[in-house]
Amino acid sequence: xxxxxxxxxxxxxxxxxxxxxxxxxxxxxxxxxxxxxxxxxxxxxxxxxxxxxxxxxxxxxxxxxxxxxxxxxxxxxxxxxxxxxxxxxxxxxxxxxxxxxxxxxxxxxxxxxxxxxxxxxxxxxxxxxxxxxxxxxxxxxxxxxxxxxxxxxxxxxxxxxxxxxxxxxxxxxxxxxxxxxxxxxxxxxxxxxxxxxxxxxxxxxxxxxxxxxxxxxxxxxxxxxxxxxxxxxxxxxxxxxxxxxxxxxxxxxxxxxxxxxxx
Ligand SMILES: [Ca+2]
Numbered sequence: 001x002x003x004x005x006x007x008x009x010x011x012x013x014x015x016x017x018x019x020x021x022x023x024x025x026x027x028x029x030x031x032x033x034x035x036x037x038x039x040x041x042x043x044x045x046x047x048x049x050x051x052x053x054x055x056x057x058x059x060x061x062x063x064x065x066x067x068x069x070x071x072x073x074x075x076x077x078x079x080x081x082x083x084x085x086x087x088x089x090x091x092x093x094x095x096x097x098x099x100x101x102x103x104x105x106x107x108x109x110x111x112x113x114x115x116x117x118x119x120x121x122x123x124x125x126x127x128x129x130x131x132x133x134x135x136x137x138x139x140x141x142x143x144x145x146x147x148x149x150x151x152x153x154x155x156x157x158x159x160x161x162x163x164x165x166x167x168x169x170x171x172x173x174x175x176x177x178x179x180x181x182x183x184x185x186x187x188x189x190x191x192x193x194x195x196x197x198x199x200x201x202x203x204x205x206x207x208x209x210x211x212x213x214x215x216x217x218x219x220x221x222x223x224x225x226x227x228x229x230x231x232x233x234x235x236x237x238x239x240x241x242x243x244x245x246x247x248x249x250x251x252x253x254x255x256x257x258x259x260x261x262x263x
Contacts, residue, residue: 031171034213035260039243041222043080046229046252048073052097052106052137052181053234053247056119059083060236060245060254063097063106070094072106072115072122077245080254086122088115096137096181100144100158107134107146114161128161136182136191140204145189147182151175153189153207167207169200176200176209183235185244192233199235199246213259219251226252 044050048071052063060075070093073085088094093109103125104117110133116125136147143164144156153167169176169191178194188210189202199213219229230249237244247254 031209032211032262034211034262036213036215036218037258037260038218038221038255039258040256042078042254042256044247044251044254045075045080045082046226046250049230049249050181050234050247050251051095051249053236053245054098054138054183055236055238055243055245056099061097061099061104061119062234063094065094065109065249067091067093070108072097072104072117074122077254084122086117095134096146098137098139098144098182100139105137105144105158107137109133109135130156130161130163135194136180138182138184138189140184145182145184145204147179147191149178149180149194151177151179153179153182153202153204167204169202169207169209171200171209181233181235183237183244185235185237186242190235190237192231192235194233195231197232215246215257218246218255218257219248219253222253222255224252226250 049065051065054061060077062073062075064071068090070088071085074083076083092111095107095109097104097106102119104119106115112129114128118125133148135149138145144158146154146156151169155164180192180194183190189204191200193200197216200209201211203210215232219226229251232248234247243256245254245256
């Protein structure tokens with residue numbers, strides 16, 4: 001028995017040494033992949049092609065896409081009830097949304113036009129222009145942060161919408177394409193990667209992905225099958241209570257999740 005125990009201990013030690021040597025040969029530690037735990041599941045409008053999701057003072061605001069069906073809405077988190085909704089023009093495809101000061105800022109996909117909406121009445125206050133496509137939108141304390149479907153994040157002045165800088169988001173030195181819905185969470189930029197179950201946790205200074213959150217299997221939790229659901233999209237952070245909510249396009253559920261450490 002003693003010999004067997006010794007051999008097992010020796011074998012585990014050897015395996016650990018080989019793994020460590022492998023990482024050292026790569027020159028860096030592997031980027032961690034985090035799991036998740038569902039804290040709560042709530043109803044969500046399964047007709048909403050979710051493009052932007054934010055938490056403001058106890059309520060959710062959501063922007064939706066598709067030509068002729070794009071909206072900006074105020075949603076009761078616990079029930080999913082749409083308390084108020086306005087239509088965007090039929091010829092624009094709604095995209096990401098955030099709040100700046102007290103106004104909602106909404107992007108459109110390929111029209112190059114952004115909308116500034118009054119938060120309470122959802123009436124349009126003004127519009128602005130930007131180059132290229134609009135995908136996700138969030139903000140740091142200092143500026144707006146926008147994605148456009150590439151690996152780049154643009155940092156914009158929140159008053160003039162002028163572009164201040166761009167950053168290429170990378171994982172192991174390679175660009176991470178299809179950055180979609182965004183959320184500023186605890187000093188990081190979190191980004192849905194379009195057509196995947198992954199959220200990238202991005203260092204806003206360097207653009208480096210410091211971790212991945214794998215939400216594979218999330219949709220199947222908390223209720224009946226959802227055959228019409230599309231991709232994961234939509235992250236909202238309740239900064240005051242430090243809670244994270246996620247949903248997807250045509251998802252019938254919204255989830256509050258906790259991120260779980262790897263392994
Ligand atoms: Ca968001």
